[in-house]
Amino acid sequence: MNLPRAPGSLAFRLFLSAVVVTALILLVVGVVLSSMYRAGAERAFDRRLDIYLKTIVGGLASTAGTAGAGAVAEPQGLTDPLFVFPFSGWYWQMTRLDVAKPAIRRSRSLPEGGLPTLESLGVEERPGGVREGYAPGPDNQNLRLVERLLDLGQDGRYLITVAGDASEIEEEITNFNLALVGTFGVLGLAFLLTVVFQVRFGLKPLGRISEALAAVRSGKAERLEGKYPEEIAPLVSEVNALIDANKEIVERSRTHVGNLAHALKTPLSVLLNEAGTRDDPLAVRVRDQAEIMRDQVGHHLERARMAARVSLVGTVCEIGPIVTGLARTMEKIHRTKDLAIDLEVANEDIRFRGERHDLEEMIGNLIDNACKWAAGRVQVKVSLDPPRGPSERVFFRVMIDDDGPGLTPGKRAEVGRRGRRLDESKPGSGLGLSIVHELAALYGGRFEMNTAPLGGLRTELVLPAA
Template identity: 85%
Template structure:
């Protein structure tokens, strides 16, 4: 199952991108819708105020002015909100000319009256109407509609109608809450949809990863199965790469075999000819031919190693190889009465590589320990604790109770062909081959002092 687990995963990046994009889209759309709804709510509120304004203007324009100079009471304003003090709904008429400007206001409006939008700098709209917000009595926020009326000889008047702006804000707040709730549900549904798409859309990549793991572990030779057309070319290219690597290995093995056959025959002839004579030239030819044979064997083996580990490797069990080699070495050195102990920590330890290479590495190390041991060899096999990487490793430790090696001599025997004691059989290539093979497989080979008093060799190799 694909879930956004770690910041470095593709699923996490896709899910995070979807969250960011969704949040931005919903934020922009929400702001636009809220702004449009505010404009609509203000227009609806202004139309209501405009009805009251036209009622007052109509009554003032058609009515007779009292001889007392007072402004007439508007007719048709039956809304009781204009009667209750501080109700938030007010009207006001003011005469702008004349020796003693008169004014009249609703019963709900206290002393002081309403502010002038013209004085506040509000621009007049077509039709001579101004609309805007202004503070009212008791610091109420009011929505005002104001118009200046010129009746000629009857004078100039300013008529203002105001309503409580909290009604607009309440409507907008309720709309915004509903909008947030709706967008929250939509956003959650969208993110669940994206999560579903990420999970099932990236499933072919998980199948490819599992198939590659099977190929690398030796359980399969190619990527098998049906894949979507988007990733099918990738699968085809990977299979082509696997086939090309196998072909390269086959060609390399063929060339190595041909070279080995071409070189071994002349060297065997030289050794046979030199072996029948005891003169100094024959001895020198025999020694150099033997060295050449060992060196050729070493380099051919190294070429075979590089060819094997450069491609997808197989898998083999470690425990049977270690126990089998230990029994074989006991038989080879039975005249020395050696004791070889094997300790295994854990089960099902498998080497990610060629069985022949593992046998050569462990066989060389056990054989070397048996040559130098006084009477006891100890072999321990265990899995390594997993580190930061996902790769698993196992460790093979071989101790002997022989004379051991100083740090300087340990570095010297790593060089191919170096033998510290000519009395012991061998070409001096064993530890060098172990070191090179371990490096090719991405492992390591170390030498230290053993608790038994002799040499400890440690081999760390990749596990399956």
């Protein structure tokens, strides 16, 4: 099972948040459990020391009166060999406090110098007169001490201390922590694998929606189809409603544009017919202005139709057959010039995300313009631009070169303006390149003009690919 890798994806963010939360939970629980185990280990160790302490207290109470004045009697009943071996880490010490010079008796395992008192180390006394804590011992040992003050009346007052090697506690805690880390590591890995499983399969319906939307955009489907979980089903319904509303708006716009075209066509035709039968200056002016009005109305109606078509979701068409057909058609139209139109399509699978009619109008205008000005050769190349990023749109490029006179940068700017013609000897209204520029912009592409390697004009059309 692959882990989510894309840093910007929802799956990656969910996985990362699960990792952080899991790590924090396991860390907190681990610290709490380790602290609890340390406290339990210390209590168990203290109980062991307390048993030795009580044994010494009982033995001292039974033998205190047999010792000489100011002396400390040997305790009875403490037979553990750990208190015999030197530097074993287990020691006891009794100090008589009711005499001018305190008398001390130690276990044979404890060298000269004795044990420090917990009172001197600032350890507070617990109920019952007992102190517990850590203190340094001989040979750089870390000791756990239990200390008790015993008052036997006329037999004396004693401070009894029993110490054990605290490394046993640390070893137990270390072993527990290692086992805890291993156990939590396995649990954390199992939990994260479960999260990955849930994220991948839980977000799978969203992936299906993304694929369905891509199918709608590419024209393979008209709506989002299939069954989805009840949490996502409302989203699918709203998207389908949006697609239907988009289509309805487009159809309504087309109807309005058609109605407007029919409404204006008849009055303009009447004006042109009436003015065409007369030769006076007024008729000539009316005829000229009516022609301008017809061109302007045609341009704006075409622009409205273009905007309506561009807003339609899910329309695509193949590039190769369209470019090939246009090239062959232009060869026939300009056959008197004996033109050679070279065609190169890098990938036959390139498709345009838009209306076929719009693509034919843009490319047809450019090829026709190149054929008008070419001396004898026109080159048409179609290629796919590499995407700039994984989430960026993909574009294709149509380059049309001719070996004609070309244009200077200043003239290229003039040609781009609607209705501007540099040579009145060539047929046309001057709207072709303007329509190409506006159509390309409506589709989110661009139209550029440069100098061609053949010496003439290069026109480049960049449009979104499906």
